[in-house]
Amino acid sequence: MYIKNSWYVAADADELGRSLLGRWICDEPVVLFRKEDGTAVILEDRCPHRKFALSKGELVGDEIQCGYHGMRFDGAGTCTFVPAQDNIPPRLKARAYPVEERHGWVWIWMGDPAQADAELIPDYHWNTAEGWAPVKGYLNFSADYKLLVDNLLDLTHETYVHQRTIGNHAVAHTPMETRAEGDTVYVDRVMKDCAPPPLFKKARGFTTNIDRWQHIWFKPPANIWIDAGGVPTGDNDRTNALNWMVLNSITPERAGSCHYFWGVSRCFSQDDAEIGELIRNQIIATFEEDRDIIETQQRYIETDPNDKPLLAANCDAGNVHARRIIDRLIAAEAAA
Amino acid sequence: MYIKNSWYVAADADELGRSLLGRWICDEPVVLFRKEDGTAVILEDRCPHRKFALSKGELVGDEIQCGYHGMRFDGAGTCTFVPAQDNIPPRLKARAYPVEERHGWVWIWMGDPAQADAELIPDYHWNTAEGWAPVKGYLNFSADYKLLVDNLLDLTHETYVHQRTIGNHAVAHTPMETRAEGDTVYVDRVMKDCAPPPLFKKARGFTTNIDRWQHIWFKPPANIWIDAGGVPTGDNDRTNALNWMVLNSITPERAGSCHYFWGVSRCFSQDDAEIGELIRNQIIATFEEDRDIIETQQRYIETDPNDKPLLAANCDAGNVHARRIIDRLIAAEAAA
């Protein structure tokens, strides 16, 4: 059960071109490509004829030609050609998904197309905005997307999991402030006069303690923004800060797996390519540490013979809000 | 659910000898061997004692000695020896399957032995007949056998999948004529004055267009004959033709997998070993292209959350007949 009436990131804009990309989203196989004019198209990946993967066919102009029997489908999923017959049965139609390209990502709407309002696309403008220098990436995790939501809403684990990059003692030992407003969850943690974590020192050259902050917000199904940074203790000049937006959008793939689209966009040393590479490499290493945790957690949850619920400590206050919102929206869709 | 009262190919005659061959057929594990006089034997592969694989034992004369506890079973499945006891419990009996060797293949009857009439074995005499030069082979496909039946009854796909060997433009673009008579389905396609496909040119040296034909017939569970060939356009002299019988018998292995026994027997250049090797290699390459298609199709069918039926276009008329026959025979056996 997923939230269907919602935008999900289907691909990074750079992944899409004039070849066919197959991907599973919310248990549905889809095929993605760009038309000759660059417009993104997403169709159901099962050929409506005999269910072969359209993504294994080829592009002929703006149409997909199925690799098995040569039937062709345009960007709206309409069949335009059936070999050796003139009439085209109307039921030979591939589902076409609403698609929008924004903030460097290609978005898909999995539910009722009539409700696919582009204004509902979450605001990730930092991926492409003036004055911000982004690094972006994609990872596939063998874990339920909600475990990754938990991970990003409760950064307590940085102290234990990420001590080589972004973890310091202060994160785990400083309480958070959490609140929900409508479908948005806010989690804030301010850590005064603490030791800078290793990546902060490498990326910004801190030699003293810092005042560190993490301002997080969540919107369903699985969008998490983290305004994270630090300045030398007591320094009020933000031009001396390390400050980046950690941009996370998670898309369910199949039961027990998810797509993780991430970006880290900084507002310092924007033109320093070495700093960009440093951040990219260290963030990937950091997320691979999360993968090890979360994929293990997935297996241990799946195999629990008692299916006991996850317990919540204070640090889970944000997670609890987020899961309630997700559950409520799924229930509302089921009821509708 | 499989048709049980039917002959299936269990092995190529060349596979069988004085060692034990284990194989799954219609979800049942069987063990095959030849007796000292060359007669083929097929027994249930689960030892009736503790279910160990008899195929992991050894032949002692014409008996299998189980590799675990040394019990012996003759070609009728009768236990002839139990260690350290004189009386042999009658229930210690391995099921013996009716078996016939014909047309270069070893046939097994999966249903009621009383109905195992050798006259019901499908006629594949081209595998061994005078005046015909066969190449034969065996492939294992991770797909339901009916997907391979579909593939062989509708050759439209040759144009899209096999353009490197036997596909030309004409196949997909020429309508077929289809009819069912009793349990036999006939599919015919005649393509006048078309470009010869690559393998036809290599094997027969065509330099002009050809008149091409495909005459197909199907008998359940999964036997398909294809009389395929071509002559230079307008040439009525069959001695100038490329003409071969594509002989296909498919045996279900387990849910979602099958054994594919195939032969291509030609009535031209019968003594030309190079031509034989060319055909063998190109046909195997062709069937490997089918494997890629069909195994993908299998996965996409298995994972369809809506379990929508496959749709039929005109080109599926033969498939539709064949599946109706299969379904009818399975239903009849279930009712009996």
Added chain:
Amino acid sequence: MYIKNSWYVAADADELGRSLLGRWICDEPVVLFRKEDGTAVILEDRCPHRKFALSKGELVGDEIQCGYHGMRFDGAGTCTFVPAQDNIPPRLKARAYPVEERHGWVWIWMGDPAQADAELIPDYHWNTAEGWAPVKGYLNFSADYKLLVDNLLDLTHETYVHQRTIGNHAVAHTPMETRAEGDTVYVDRVMKDCAPPPLFKKARGFTTNIDRWQHIWFKPPANIWIDAGGVPTGDNDRTNALNWMVLNSITPERAGSCHYFWGVSRCFSQDDAEIGELIRNQIIATFEEDRDIIETQQRYIETDPNDKPLLAANCDAGNVHARRIIDRLIAAEAAA
């Protein structure tokens, strides 16, 4: 369904130390370690907070610190630390299992802790006793533990499976005497004046026939002792004997897999390290032969569409007793 109110070997004593060992026992994941004073501890391996594997955390003194959020649990499973909060919710408790270390093995009690009487630990004193020279080992089999019980209670298979090490003709061809007394099963086989098997010759230098014996007893869930040996035919002087105790304790891991803890303790050539290595290597080779048999048997049992029961010959008399005892104890626990 397993017998729960029983001691199982969880680990060899040598496996445990100051690092965390994760293992599955009777479908439950557990984590094992030694406290600073050497005492063995076994906790549930699922963190009660978010179900991450405690075995992927680290030891801090005598406590496990979870590798995800840093929560700590002492040897009783009590949570002693939650980051950034003072109160510790009482439900944040990891299950602690009764544990005892005896006879070179670490034992776990899977059922009601109130019934965990150390006096019930099976007597494997030969692993550590004066006058006996042990070799020990651990294997993991992808098969139900009862198949290994069958294997050890009916040594008929030695003749067919282990002819390279401990099998000779006499084993299979000599009837056994079997009886059950309460929950103990006894199986005895005495083979007069038989050819010594290869390992007996290598380990003891026999040049003549031997009088060979196998005295086996079983206690549930899966403990099997084998007093095995031989002397030159007619020789009544046990100081000329090859004699060892084959000590076997099998612990279910998950459905279809088990832990096999074994020892072979001899009362001859106790100080001869070369003999010890010979026995270790040959016994491991022997048990790997059993693995091949039993894992195949497991697959053939799992896939039997008819789920026919295993049949029993005379040689299975001990197995039949043992399985009845196991079934009775499981039923009694289910009823209680």
